[in-house]
Amino acid sequence: MRAALAIALKDIRLLARDRVGFFFIFIFPAIFGILFGLIFAGATGSGPSGISVGWVDQDASEQSAALLEKLQTSSSFTITTFESSDMATDAVRRGQQRAVLIVPEGFGAAYEQLVLGGGIRVEGVVDPGAGMTTGMIEGSVTGMLFELLAEQFAESETARSTVDDLRRALAEDDDVDPAQRLVFSTFLAAADNLIDSVEQEAGDEATASSSDGTFSPISIDFSAVESVDREGPRSAFDITFPQACAWGLLGVVTGFGSLVAGERQRGTLSRLLMAPLSRAHVLGGKALGCFLTALAVQALLLLVGRLAFGVVPDSWVMLGLAVLSACVGFVGLMMLLAVVSKTEAGSEGLARAVLLVLALVGGAGVPLAFMPDWVRVGASVSPFKWAILALEGAIWRGYALGEMLPACAVLLGMGVVSFLIAARLFRSDTATA
Amino acid sequence: MLSLDNVRKSFGQTTAVDGISFRLEQREIFGLLGPNGSGKTTTIRMAAGLLAPDAGSIEMEGLGQPINPTVRSRIGLAPQTLALYDTLTATENLTFFGTLYGSDRRAARARASALLDMVGLSDRADDRVEAYSGGMKRRLNLAAALMHEPPLVMLDEPTVGVDPQSRNAIFDIIRSLRERGTTIIYTTHYMEEAQRLCDRVGIIDSGRVLAIDTVDGLIHAHGGDSIVRIERNGAWESTPTPEPMVVLSHALAAEGTTSVHVERPDLEHVFLSLTGRSLRD
Numbered sequence: 001m002r003a004a005l006a007i008a009l010k011d012i013r014l015l016a017r018d019r020v021g022f023f024f025i026f027i028f029p030a031i032f033g034i035l036f037g038l039i040f041a042g043a044t045g046s047g048p049s050g051i052s053v054g055w056v057d058q059d060a061s062e063q064s065a066a067l068l069e070k071l072q073t074s075s076s077f078t079i080t081t082f083e084s085s086d087m088a089t090d091a092v093r094r095g096q097q098r099a100v101l102i103v104p105e106g107f108g109a110a111y112e113q114l115v116l117g118g119g120i121r122v123e124g125v126v127d128p129g130a131g132m133t134t135g136m137i138e139g140s141v142t143g144m145l146f147e148l149l150a151e152q153f154a155e156s157e158t159a160r161s162t163v164d165d166l167r168r169a170l171a172e173d174d175d176v177d178p179a180q181r182l183v184f185s186t187f188l189a190a191a192d193n194l195i196d197s198v199e200q201e202a203g204d205e206a207t208a209s210s211s212d213g214t215f216s217p218i219s220i221d222f223s224a225v226e227s228v229d230r231e232g233p234r235s236a237f238d239i240t241f242p243q244a245c246a247w248g249l250l251g252v253v254t255g256f257g258s259l260v261a262g263e264r265q266r267g268t269l270s271r272l273l274m275a276p277l278s279r280a281h282v283l284g285g286k287a288l289g290c291f292l293t294a295l296a297v298q299a300l301l302l303l304v305g306r307l308a309f310g311v312v313p314d315s316w317v318m319l320g321l322a323v324l325s326a327c328v329g330f331v332g333l334m335m336l337l338a339v340v341s342k343t344e345a346g347s348e349g350l351a352r353a354v355l356l357v358l359a360l361v362g363g364a365g366v367p368l369a370f371m372p373d374w375v376r377v378g379a380s381v382s383p384f385k386w387a388i389l390a391l392e393g394a395i396w397r398g399y400a401l402g403e404m405l406p407a408c409a410v411l412l413g414m415g416v417v418s419f420l421i422a423a424r425l426f427r428s429d430t431a432t433a
Numbered sequence: 434m435l436s437l438d439n440v441r442k443s444f445g446q447t448t449a450v451d452g453i454s455f456r457l458e459q460r461e462i463f464g465l466l467g468p469n470g471s472g473k474t475t476t477i478r479m480a481a482g483l484l485a486p487d488a489g490s491i492e493m494e495g496l497g498q499p500i501n502p503t504v505r506s507r508i509g510l511a512p513q514t515l516a517l518y519d520t521l522t523a524t525e526n527l528t529f530f531g532t533l534y535g536s537d538r539r540a541a542r543a544r545a546s547a548l549l550d551m552v553g554l555s556d557r558a559d560d561r562v563e564a565y566s567g568g569m570k571r572r573l574n575l576a577a578a579l580m581h582e583p584p585l586v587m588l589d590e591p592t593v594g595v596d597p598q599s600r601n602a603i604f605d606i607i608r609s610l611r612e613r614g615t616t617i618i619y620t621t622h623y624m625e626e627a628q629r630l631c632d633r634v635g636i637i638d639s640g641r642v643l644a645i646d647t648v649d650g651l652i653h654a655h656g657g658d659s660i661v662r663i664e665r666n667g668a669w670e671s672t673p674t675p676e677p678m679v680v681l682s683h684a685l686a687a688e689g690t691t692s693v694h695v696e697r698p699d700l701e702h703v704f705l706s707l708t709g710r711s712l713r714d
Binding site: 267273 | 478481482483502503505506508510512513514515516517518519520521525529530532533534535577
């Protein structure tokens, strides 16, 4: 054991003295995590920076102003107001805005006439390259429109006024079908009763349905949604630091792989094999050095994330499980790559060819959520996918043990199988070399 | 000390060692002399237990086969390639190799210090190996083979690419090792080295041992005649003879002799006589 530990410590020392290797193991992953975190979070690090969206208000109603206010207070958007739709569309074409929202005339009236049919319409122009951003804008704005509608009914005075307006409009409209008129009249009467009961309940503090006393009929649903939201990433750094850990693991595998090949190339492997050690000891020492370094790299990166960027795991136990599994998986991979390569150059070339592809496919560069479906399916062969998934599971996905185990099992399985193959190859290689 | 009996080793279709047999005596320096590709390094690797022979046997007397780690631990090997870690210092290199043999760090550092003194590197002990000259690396490579104080040391071309000063220093170290009771097997293709250093020499070619004896014995058996050159009346005559003193005394007694020169056969004559003059690579 002492000899295996000596091999491990020697390898760590060799790695630490290789400045380029040290950069790619410790510095580059940290830069990746911080830089991309800042890019996605904005320089203040207070959350995702807003998608640039142009705003054209052709209605100038109370409702359009309310929607603008919601957009401006949302951290998801950075709103720029344009005087005309042409100017705004041009800004999108020139790449200055990701999208434009155009509120057409009649937008406010459509709210008031909502019960009589028709609909609230907002036009949009998006950058063709915006991809998933289109869906995000669409979803967010739709949500805001519903919120406006809910707010309209949330205050009893406004709600009663709206109901009165609707009753008046219904009476004046001769084109409404008698059956529909009956349905609408019944609905409006029910709405009156509802508002009456809300006013009565609002007077009784003990039965107030919300802390500020406003009527909020879907407030329970909101709280359920908020609960799900809290399991999401708190900032972009929650996403980029698991990726940084993956890059760190890539650096460790590359560095140690070339160290093992270097032993063979420079002849020191003969000295190791001359010593009264079994080949298992030699391999074990190499694996131990790689494991300890991988552990240190991940611990260091996560410490930087914790102290400087507020990356706090949902569960430290799950994080420990994820980190250990990732280390085992990548140590096995390192051993396999190292044994297959005969020279340092060969090892580095193999690492670039295999690991970089696996890293990129596995979501270490662009998160898998942004990948096409076929890539996401293919990514299952990449240990990077499972390492990132396990780390995310511990940091922000809120994984329970049962959810964490599949990713960890895949990593452990990959590690053990790779190591066993490597041991077999090493044994036959050194017996006949 | 160590005996090889009819040892064979092939790599694919290439026979590297073809029935080699010899026996090392204690406290001797045994030279294995042969051209490039003659099988010296393969023989050394099998004798050190790094390679298993295809046939034949290798025994360290009283202990067993070197393929056994316990037996192997009695052998020190200085490989032909400089088997050192460039980014570690000399002390770190030696200490690491010492710990592989079970030494604790303190004992390994003490042994490293003594060896660095022996090979003349004490003042550079804390420099990284990458800053060393070729000769310094060769000396450190030798020191690394001695960390666990093995009774048998195998030196594979230990003077390749070194200057005369380092070569002489290495020779002195090897002689001092023998004086302390170490047995040494030394491969080289430099005749002069073998002639100066070795108690016995085995000449190897194409994986076979062609002759084994002391240097004088080899020269006597395979070196051929001495050549006496005589300058008489401005002209040189060459006379091959097994008795150069007889020819020399006749030449000196004769009139007109102005100069004489005797060329005695050396190991190179033996080597070329046994291995021929065709190129090997």
